[in-house]
Amino acid sequence: MEDTSITHFLISDSSPRLTREERAAWRAAPGALAGEYLLQAVVGTGGHGTVYQAEHRILRHRAAVKVLHSHLNDKDEMLQRFVREAQLINRIRHPNIVGIYDFGVLPDGSPYYVMELLPSRTLNQVLQEQIRLSPDRALEFLAPICAALEAAHRAGVVHRDLKASNVAVVSDAHPPQVKLLDFGIAKILHPEPGEPGITTDGERLGTPHAMAPEQIRGGVIGPATDIYALGALLFRLLTGDHPFSSANPLEIERMHLEAPVPRPSARAPVPTTVDAVVQRCMDKESDRRYPSASALLAALREALAPPSSPAPSHHRSAPAFVIHAEATLPLGNDDDDAYTTVSNVLDSLEQELCEKGFILAEQMGMALLGVRLLDASPSLKPEELLAFARELHQRAQARVADSRASVHLCVHLGQVDTRQGPGGIEITGGPLTDTAGWIVRDASGFAMTPETQRACIP
Numbered sequence: 117m118e119d120t121s122i123t124h125f126l127i128s129d130s131s132p133r134l135t136r137e138e139r140a141a142w143r144a145a146p147g148a149l150a151g152e153y154l155l156q157a158v159v160g161t162g163g164h165g166t167v168y169q170a171e172h173r174i175l176r177h178r179a180a181v182k183v184l185h186s187h188l189n190d191k192d193e194m195l196q197r198f199v200r201e202a203q204l205i206n207r208i209r210h211p212n213i214v215g216i217y218d219f220g221v222l223p224d225g226s227p228y229y230v231m232e233l234l235p236s237r238t239l240n241q242v243l244q245e246q247i248r249l250s251p252d253r254a255l256e257f258l259a260p261i262c263a264a265l266e267a268a269h270r271a272g273v274v275h276r277d278l279k280a281s282n283v284a285v286v287s288d289a290h291p292p293q294v295k296l297l298d299f300g301i302a303k304i305l306h307p308e309p310g311e312p313g314i315t316t317d318g319e320r321l322g323t324p325h326a327m328a329p330e331q332i333r334g335g336v337i338g339p340a341t342d343i344y345a346l347g348a349l350l351f352r353l354l355t356g357d358h359p360f361s362s363a364n365p366l367e368i369e370r371m372h373l374e375a376p377v378p379r380p381s382a383r384a385p386v387p388t389t390v391d392a393v394v395q396r397c398m399d400k401e402s403d404r405r406y407p408s409a410s411a412l413l414a415a416l417r418e419a420l421a422p423p424s425s426p427a428p429s430h431h432r433s434a435p436a437f438v439i440h441a442e443a444t445l446p447l448g449n450d451d452d453d454a455y456t457t458v459s460n461v462l463d464s465l466e467q468e469l470c471e472k473g474f475i476l477a478e479q480m481g482m483a484l485l486g487v488r489l490l491d492a493s494p495s496l497k498p499e500e501l502l503a504f505a506r507e508l509h510q511r512a513q514a515r516v517a518d519s520r521a522s523v524h525l526c527v528h529l530g531q532v533d534t535r536q537g538p539g540g541i542e543i544t545g546g547p548l549t550d551t552a553g554w555i556v557r558d559a560s561g562f563a564m565t566p567e568t569q570r571a572c573i574p
Contacts, residue, residue, distance in 0.1 A: 143186065143224065144166065144168075144183045144186070144222055144224070144226060144228075146158070146168070148222075149173070150168075150170065150181045150183065150220065150222060150228050150230070151218060151220045151228075151230070152172050152173055152174065153170040153171065153172055153173070153179060153181055153230055154170060154171050154172075154173050155168040155169075155170050155181060156168065156169045156170055156171060157169045159180065159236055160236065164184060164185060164188065164194060164197075164198070164300065165182050165183055165184045165185055165198070166182070166183050166185065167180050167181070167182045167183075168180065168181045168182075168183065169233060170230070170233075178233050179217060179230050179231065179232065179233050180230070180231050180232065180233040180234065181228050181229070181230050181231075182228060182229055182231065183222065183226050183227075183228040184198045184226050184227050184228070185226070186224050186225070186226045195227065197300055197301070198227055198300075199219075199227065200302075201298075201299045201300045201302070202216055202219050202229040204271075204273050204299045204302050204304070205231075205299055207271050207273070208267050208268050208271045208273060209267075210263070210264050210267040210268070212260040212261070212263050212264035212267075212294060212295055212296055213264050213267070213268070213295060213296045214231050214232055214234060214284070214295045214296070214297055215231060215232045216229055216230065216231045217230045217231065217232070218230040232295075234284045234286060234295055235284065235285065235286060237284070237285045238280065238281050238282075238283060238284055238285060239257065239280040239281070239283035239284075239285055239294065240279070240280035240281040240283075241285075242257075242280075242285055242288065243280055243352065243353070243356065247356040248353065248354060248355055248356035248384055249353050249354065251354060251386055251387060251390060251420050252420060254350060254353035254354050255416055255417065255420060256290065256291045256292055257283075257292055257294065257353060258346070258349070258350060258353065258413065258416065259291065259413060260291070260292070260293070260294050261278075261283060261294060261296060261346070261349075261409075262346065262409035262410060262412060262413040263409075264295075264296040265278070265296070265339075265342050265346070265409040266408060266409045266410050268296075268302075268342075269339040269342070269408070269409070272304060272305040273299070273302050273303070273304060273305070274302060274303040274305060274337055274338060274339060274341055274342055275296070275299060275302055275342050275345075276301050276302055276303050276331070276337060276341060276342070277298060277300070277301050277302075277323055277326075277345075278296075278326060278342055278345035278346060278349060279323050279325070279326050279345065279348075279349065280349060280352065280353075282296065282297045282298045283295070283296060283297065284296075284297055303337045303341075305338065305339075324365045324368045324369060324372075325348065325358040325360070325361070325368065326344075326345040326348040326349065326358075327345075327369070327372060328340070328341045328344035328345065328372070328402065329344075329372055329373050329400050329402075330402055332369045332372055332373060333373075336402075338402065339408065339409075340402035340403070340405045341402070342409070343397055343405045343406050343408075343409065343412060344397060344398055344399075344402070344405060346397055346409065346412060347359075347377075347393075347394050347395075347396075347397025347398040347405075347412075348397075348398060350380075350393070350394055350397065350416070351378070351380055351394050351398075354380045354384055354386050354390065354394075355380050355383040355384040355386070356384070357383060359377060359378055359394075359398065360372055360375060360378075373400070377394065377395045377398045377399075379391040379394075379395070380394055387419065387420065389419040389420070390416070390419045390420065392419070393412070393415050393416050393419050396415070397412060403550050403552070403553070406544075406545070407477075407478070407543075407544065407545050407549050408478075411542075411544045411545065414535060414537065414542070414544065415544075418431075431533060431534070431535045431544065432533070432534055432535075433531050433532070433533055433534075433546060434489050434490070434491055434531065434532060434534050435489070435490045435491060435529070435530070435531060436487050436488060436489050436490055436529070436530065436531065436532045436548055437487075437488045437490060437498055437501045437502075437527065437528075437529055438477075438485060438486065438487050438488070438527065438528050438529075438530070438532075438548045439469065439474065439485070439486045439488075439505050439508070439525060439526075439527050440483065440484075440485050440525070440526045440527075440528070440551055440555055441462075441465050441483065441484055441485075441486070441508075441509075441512070441523065441524070441525050442482060442483040442484075442523070442524045442525075443458040443461055443462055443482040443483075443512075443516070443521055443522070443523050443524075444482065444521065444522050444523075444524065445458065445520060445521050446520055453519065454519045454520055454521050457515065457516055457518075457519045457521055458482060458516070458519075458521050460515070461512050461515045461516055461521070461523060462482065462484065464511075464512070464515065465484065465508065465512060465523075466484060466486075468508055468511075469484075469486035469508075472488070472501075472504060473488055473492070473493065473496075474486035474487060474488045475487045475488070475489070475541060475542075475543055477532075477543035477549060478549070478551075485549070485551060487532055487543050487548065488501055489532075489534070489541065492541075498529060498568070498571050498572050499571075499572040499573075501527075502527060502564070502568065502572045505525060505527045505562075506562060508525065509523065509525040509561060509562045512525075513561060522561060523561060524557060524561050524562075524563070525561065525562050525563070526554075526555045526556055526557070526562075526563045526564065526565070527563075527564045527565070527568050528548060528554050528555075528564070528565040528567060528568055529565070529567045529568050529571050530546075530547050530548045530554070530567060531546050531547055531548065532545070532546035532547075532548045532549060533545040533546040533549075
């Protein structure tokens with residue numbers, strides 16, 4: 117739906133129909149109805165909207181209703197951002213992300229959405245009460261947050277404003293139950309053709325204490341941006357302080373860009389092994405951070421493992437053959453059948469890679485990365501895997517032959533970092549996971565790196 121279509125819907129389809137004077141006089145307040153929900157009390161308010169406790173007038177189901185401030189109704193960007201937040205949360209659907217039930221428009225034209233009612237307590241309030249958390253307790257809180265971000269990144273969404281005040285604490289038991297909130301400035305990594313964009317390249321959005329260098333520079337935003345914020349949050353959980361603080365926001369930005377990341381162990385009783393975890397999360401260069409939230413979580417668990425206990429995982433660097441596959445559609449394409457075809461092709465690629473012994477190291481939007489460890493089957497030669505990759509590409513291209521989609525494959529040889537996880541071998545990083553550094557393209561749709569050519573072609 118185009119920007120203007122959403123705005124037109126929000127302005128013109130308000131129900132019930134009121135005159136202009138009646139709409140101007142109407143205000144959202146306790147006692148008013150938002151669809152079938154009776155607004156009962158204000159539980160929070162911010163610069164963009166107000167959240168009410170509400171109850172379904174028939175089913176008596178309790179919920180929260182977020183309403184955009186009426187004075188922002190004529191601001192197209194605010195309308196778009198409000199709608200997009202509801203759409204993104206609904207797209208991700210994860211138990212550690214607040215759930216949304218309904219969307220509508222109030223009589224004065226203000227959009228609202230209905231979501232699960234959560235306690236008003238946030239992780240920020242927990243820190244205000246306890247100052248800092250023990251390392252093990254910090255790990256308990258960080259685990260569900262990492263799970264929520266992992267799901268968001270798989271759905272092609274970067275939160276971009278991760279901080280303690282955007283984490284609702286449903287229960288502070290052991291382990292705690294938390295919900296990630298506020299996707300108002302989230303970034304869509306792979307928008308569909310024609311999908312409205314509400315940010316532009318170079319726009320700076322975020323909270324100074326947790327902004328990654330690329331946010332400050334107006335650079336490329338990706339999952340690594342959230343990994344940086346996770347590192348800043350972990351630092352605060354462990355020490356009670358932000359990693360970089362100043363009364364001057366510009367000075368905070370300068371420190372994010374230039375200053376060395378402080379060590380948590382220098383400010384609180386934290387194992388020195390945790391220092392490396394925080395510092396890798398907050399590396400100035402995004403490609404040197406952890407490749408995923410789950411990889412960060414695994415590293416933190418290992419850093420906190422007692423020295424006398426068996427190591428929970430074994431890390432090593434291993435030679436590997438990787439296949440990067442990406443499906444593309446022409447700009448402006450709005451053919452639902454083409455999207456269905458692409459989805460089916462990606463599912464088939466994933467299945468064939470797994471059947472061949474590849475580990476799916478990354479799946480984002482319409483791209484995936486399969487890794488085959490060469491030392492796992494020494495008898496399997498790289499040239500055999502190259503032949504498999506060619507056949508894989510041919511089969512994928514045949515499946516999209518009747519659509520406007522195309523499939524690009526690039527193969528590469530090099531090193532990956534691995535660990536033995538509870539479900540088997542996991543890919544945690546290494547040069548091959550930095551796909552931007554080696555992917556090449558060919559007009560045929562199939563390409564190989566020079567390293568692959570030297571190893572596989574006499």
